[in-house]
Amino acid sequence: MDKKHLDNITLLGNQNTKYDFDYNPNILEVFDNKHSENDYFVxxxxxxxxxxxxxxxxxxxxxxxISYIPAKKMVESKSLKLYLFSFRNHGAFxxxxxxxxxxxxxxxxSPKYIEVWGKFTPRGGISIDPYVNYGIIGTKYQDIAEYRLKNHDLYPEKIDNR
Incomplete structure (x- = not known):
């Protein structure tokens, strides 16, 4: 792989990983999308x-x-894992x-399109499953976002899918 595209990647392969227990968006690392001319989901x-x-x-x-259609940059998975871990002590609904x-x-x-869906385990007999998305305004990706928001939950859940 061309290493110049990975200049900003410091966590992948690092054996001295430190876990941040406080919310920290600066953990996120990105790299160049080598196929930015294509539309595809990650x-x-x-x-x-x-x-x-x-x-x-x-x-x-x-x-x-988390599903997204990358533009020029993609998120590195280990940094995403550590970023999500940083919510561990974060108080938020x-x-x-x-x-x-x-x-x-x-x-x-800056993806072309992105959606994030949380399927939380029930507490007090109620589960909460927030869904949010975004598509670049004024493009077909905005249309995709509107369509997926309207249709994201058309299929009823089964009790065993948590």
Whole structure:
């Protein structure tokens, strides 16, 4: 692989990884998309997301699904893992966490399209599953975002998919 495209990657392969227990968007690292002329999805499934309730400080657990169509930059997966880990002691409601993740990833890599979906485990008999997305305004990606927002949850859940 052409190493000049990886100049900003410092975490991948680093044996001295330090885990940040406080929310830190600066952990995110990006690299050049070698196929920016193509539209394609990159999807991350993060089944062990943890944050804290801002009122009770009780832990909240979720599976986070991040899908995006990259433009010129892509997020490096180890930095994404460490970034998501940094929410471990962060107090925020579920909806806030998903919006923060979306905005931080947009800032880091300026994707053509991105969506973040949190499927939180029930607490008190209720689960909360916030979905947020974004497509570049004035492009077909804005149309994709509007379509997917309208249709993101057309299929009912089964109790065994958590």
């Amino acid at each position: 999807k991350f499934n993060c089944p062990e997301f943890t944050s804290l309730c801002p009122i009770t400080s009780q832990p909240d657990f979720a599976s986070i699904y 579920h909806e806030d966490c998903m919006n923060i993740i979306l905005k931080d990833l947009i800032k880091a890599m």
